[in-house]
Amino acid sequence: MKSGYKCSAKRIAAIGVMLCMLVLTCLTVTSVLNTKAEESIGQGHVNYDVTDLRIRTSPVSGSVITKVDGGFKFDIYEEVDTSSGLWYGIGFYLNGDYYRGYVTSEYVTVDKRNDYKPDADFEEYLDSQGFPDSYKDGLRQLHAQYPNWVFVADHNGKDWSDVLENQNVIGRSLTYGSAKSSWKSVADGCYDWESGQYTQLDSGGWVQASSALVEYALDPRNFLNADNIFMFENLSFDSSLQDESGLESMVDGTFMENSSHDLTYDGRNYTYITGLLLAGQESGVSPYHLASRILQEQGNSGYGSSISGIQSGYRGYYNYYNIGAYASGGLTAVQNGLKYASRTDDETLRPWNTRMKSIIGGAIYLGKSYINRGQNTLYYEKFDMVTPYTHQYMTNVLAPRSESSTASQAYSDTTKKNTALVFKIPVYKNMPDSACELPTGEGSPNNALTSLSVSGYSLTPTFDMFTTEYGVIVENEISSVDIEAQTADSGAKLTGTGSHALKVGTNEIEVTVTSQSGETKTYIIRVVRKEAASGDSGNNSNNGGTDSGNSGGDSGTDNGNSGGDSEKGGFSTD
Secondary structure, three states: OHHHHHHHHHHHHHHHHHHHHHHHHHHHHHHHEOOOOOOOOEEEEEOOOOOOEEEEOOOOOOOEEEEEOOOOEEEEEEEEEEOOEEEEEEEEEEOOEEEEEEEEHHHEEEEEEOOOOOOHHHHHHHHHHOOOHHHHHHHHHHHHHOOOOEEEEEEEEEEHHHHHHHHOOOOOOEEEOOOOHHHEOOOOOOEEOOOOEEOOOEOOOEEEEOHHHHHHHHOHHHHOOOOHHHHHEOOEOOOOOOOHHHHHHHHOOOOOOOOOOOOEEOOEEOOHHHHHHHHHHHHOEOHHHHHHHHHHHHOOOOOOHHHOOOOOOOOOOOOOOOOOOOOEOOEOHHHHHHHHHHOOEHHHOEOOOOHHHHHHHHHHHHHHHOHHHOOOOHHHHHOOOOOOOOOOOOOEOOHHHHHHHHHHOOOOHHHHHHOOOEEEEEEEEOOOOOOOOOOOOOOOOOOOEEEEEEOOEOOEOOOOOOOOEEEEEEOOOOOEEEEEEEEOOOOOEEEOOEEEEOOOEEEEEEEEEEOOOOOEEEEEEEEEEOOOOOOOHHHHHHHHHHHHHHHHHHHHHHHHHHHHHHHHOOOOEO
16 A cells, blocks of 8 residues: 555656646746737837847847847837847747747847827928828838938939839849849849759849849838938038047948058058048048948958959959949959959049058049939939939949948937938839838749640640640540640649540640749640531541530549649848
């Protein structure tokens, strides 16, 4: 009896421990998994240049719930001041469930605060500027954060559809080759449907941006937040705003912070910070813009070959802003840029055979060719409305977005709150009612066939992957045909192949290819089964059999279709 009692006691104890663990687990889960039961105080997103941002169960050192990349959206429920800075208590969707967690404010942007109080004077100002209603919510949020900022509506007279068409010209708006498939164009000349390869349009793997990505990048309403608004900031030099402390903030953690590079000019030694201030004074261009442009072109670590000084054939030459750097004439972008740097031009201090001559001379070029001719914002440097369209500094369609995030770091929050910074924001004619969203689709877009055939017959016209309609004629005694096809991409889904029963007359057979990204293409084969010869008893008998066969064939075809349908069914940061 004693041994039995001990066994029961152990079981009871074990059950008690399990129950305690279950309760603790439930408490932990419910502290993370939640519903939108309370009102959030705002919404935000992870900055676009960030990868693997950790969302934690509590600020600073809580367990990691998940890691997210740039563009990830969330609700904000609270602000928590910690010794390591401000953290946000957030709510977000993950695999269909709504979770609560915490994220550092360092790598996120607040898009909207729900506690905005209407400002009658500001509302009147927005109307006087002629801002469409779809702009106003973002501008209201910015005004609430930075009441001294001035927003100017630039009614440039351009029609939205015309601008979009011109920005979709091949080679004019590019994205990197490793981008999501929905960011890359499959238009003629941009994609090889047989190989599944995108056409490289500039050295380094740059390819044509998709129309959807161009729409997103072109739409000013997507960037009315505290970071990206700086793509609309005036890029002219202003000594009352731009100083060493702002530059220090911008270059912190980059190769320009504490560099051993020789920055001698006119017998004086400079740092990158003092050198950029001098370049701004000489060129009339904001030194903040110059710093941002160098980081965009050469990377935070300064790995760009354009400033190594040891490029074969161009030793001792530098091109900090990559002016003239594009692949052509059998030369790479870097080679062409350094070829430009090696030429003589007194106005822009060329040849750029010292680092400071490149930094100052390149700034003079930027001022003369862009900033001082009306392309005086990051946005207009990319999307040229002066010439229009053809005089663009950069082909990277998202360059204004990334550079604006860097530019925003130049100003302390105190300066932002107390300074009347001016932002010139484009407004187009006949814009969409709401902002064009960032495309998110992924997977191969290839929904083409490399072969299509009707067994025993020739298609009219001869098969071509870009032709989607064909015809075949068969004799009356042929009651079915077999369809065969092969997809260009092995990951694409294919429906409509196999045996198909035929009725007398025209039979329309559809073969559908669904790409990994979900795009479909349908190839149609119209098979004409001839009428039976009149007065032929054998054929009459065959017709009777054909009718019966058609009934069964139709049923089989429906079932097949049903089956076909059902088948369709950086850096790591804290």
